[in-house]
Amino acid sequence: MLERLFKLKEHGTDIRTEMIAGLTTFLTMAYIIFVNPQILSETGMDRGAVFVATCIAAAIGCFIMGFVANYPVAQAPGMGLNAFFTYTVVFQMGYSWQVALAAVFLSGVCFILLSLFKVRQWIINSIPVSLRTGITAGIGMFLALIALENSQIVVDHPATLVALGDITAFGPAMAALGFFLTIGLVNRGVKGAVMLAILIVTTISVLAGHVDYNSVISAPPSLMPTFMQLDFAGAFEVGLISIVFAFLFVDLFDTAGTLVGVAQKANLMDENGNVPRLGRALFADSTATSVGALLGTSNTTSYIESVSGVAEGGRTGLTAVVVGLLFLLALFFSPLAGMVPAYATAGALFYVAILMMSGLVNVNWRDLTEAAPVGVVCLMMPLTYSIASGIGLGFISYCAIKALSGKAKDVHISIWVLAVLFLLKFYM
Template identity: 75%
Template sequence: MLEKLFKLKEHGTTVRTEIMAGVTTFLTMAYIIFVNPTMLASTGMDQGSVFVATCLAAMIGCFVMGFYANYPVAQAPGMGLNAFFTYTVVLGMGHTWQVALAAVFLSGLCFIALSVMRVREWIINSIPHSLRIGISAGIGLFLAFIALQTSGIVVASPATLVKAGDLTSFPAIMAGLGFVLTIGLVQRGFKAAVLIAILIVTAISIIVGEVDYNGIMSVPPSIAPTFMQLDFSGAMEVGLISIVFAFLFVDLFDTAGTLVGVATKANLIGEDGKLPRLNRALLADSTATSVGALLGTSNTTSFVESVSGVAVGGRTGLTAVTVGMLFLLALFFAPLAGMVPVYATAGALFYVAILMMSGLVSIDWRDLTEAAPVVVVCLLMPLTYSIAEGIGLGFITFAVVKALSGKGREVNISVWVISTLFLAKIIFL
């Protein structure tokens, strides 16, 4: 049955190898079951319910990716997208989390439509390489800034907007410890480095009395507080169109980049240089996003940590299915997730930021028309506290500086359209 479903022999792999690859991938991305509920709880959402939604959305996404697309790519609510959901849409713009969930659901439907109509290739290929890299790096800087704030390392200042906080405070010290532990363990080859660092910081917090011990395992919490709590009436307002688009835009390119990277590592790229079954993989991602919104979590997306499973031999969807089964088992560790303090996840955010900024090395810094938009995106995402604003201003900068530099022909029609839409939003909304 497994051979028929996943074509193991054709891909030169075995059941044992695929299962081990799935376990490896899960250990490298399991931090999301602690980070995501903690982050979304800042919007007023029930943390236990978000924990269940996170695990279920990840399980469903992995199962669809594994059984339908047959890719060794795991899925879960994505970093960056959950920050956008929390700090931009809800806390920044003042929308309710119910409206934000509806926006996520609509972005998932749009993603499904783009995948079915096969226009996603035109969209992906039409966005300049430099902007794709800039968006990823900008989100990384945004996550790092959030980590600094939530741990008290950076605090608000009336004179300078931000300043250094009390670096001797317990949260700041623990955040720093979590970060250096993560980097040290990653360098030493620990697959669960991020997870281990989070658990160590949490254990120390319990020992010194900063966190109350509530047990490790239990029956999963109720998902009722977030299940089907979407507010479509608020999400249909004109001002939310850009939010839906931003969710779609970031998810689309995050997924595309991850799929290409993982498939290349696994030697799954066809002789024509294209990804086989790419539409199925994108449909898996978009379907999981819509279902996840109904359950009560932000966009579900493909995780770049899937490369860790590919590195130990994962080549088929059985790897993703294994990850999905482990997320299902994780449902019974809700008390442990509830004890993780927000500063314990700061190291994970910083580590993810490093991964997302690594692509900046491929930017041609000698060409200012390429470099300037990247810098605009990278700086304005954290400084405006908005991923959407950073993306929009980056597109506008790219189109304008290219035109003024006599390189207008390098700007394709889609970039002009997107830039115009963002400019109209800034002026009229």
């Protein structure tokens, strides 16, 4: 049955290899079951319910990716998108988490429609590579700021806005230890390095009396506090259009980039350099996002950590299915997730931020018409505390700089349209 479903022999793999690959991928991305509830619960969402929603949404995404697209790509609520949900849509713009969930659902529906009508490729190809790189790096810088604030390494200051906190205090010191452990373990090739660092810091906190020990295993918490709690009436306000677009935009490019990266690593590209069954893979991502919103979590997306499983030999959707089953098993470890303090996940956030910023090496810094908009995006996201604002200012800057440099013809018509829309948003 597995051979018929996943064509294992055709892809040069077997059940044992796929299971090991699935376990490896899960260990490298399982930190999300600790980090996502930590971030989304700051909006007032029930932490236990978000934990359950995270695991189930990840499992559903993995199952669709495995059975429908037959790719070794795992899915879970995405880093950056959860930060955008909490710190921009809820904290900065003042919308309720119920409205934010409805916006996530609508972005998933738009993603599905783009996939069905084959518009996605036109959009992806129209956005300059430099802007795509800048958006990813800017989100990374935004995550880094959040990690530093959550751990109190950086604190508010009336004169300079931010300043260095008391790094000798227990929380900041443990956050720094978690980050150093993560980098050290990753560099040594330890599987599950990020999750292991989080657990080590949490254990030290329990032993030091800063965190109360409850238990490790129990029945899953109730999902009802977040299940079907979407406020669609609020989501259809004019001001939310840009938010839905931002969710869609970031998710689309994050997924497309991940799929290309994993397909290249697994030698799954066709002779023309295209990703086979791309439509099915994007359908899996968009469907999981909509279902995840109904459950109570931010956008579900493809994880670049899937490359770790590919490196272990994973070549088919069976790898993703194994990851999905492990996420369902993780449902019974909710007490452990509840004990993890914010500073224990700060190291993981900072590590992910560095990975997202690494793409800046591919920017052509000698061409200021390409480099300057990237700088605008990267700096404005954390400084405005808004991913949407950073994206909008990046598009506006790109068009303005190209036009004033005599290179207006280099700008795709869709970029001009988006820049004008963002200008109208800022004006209104």
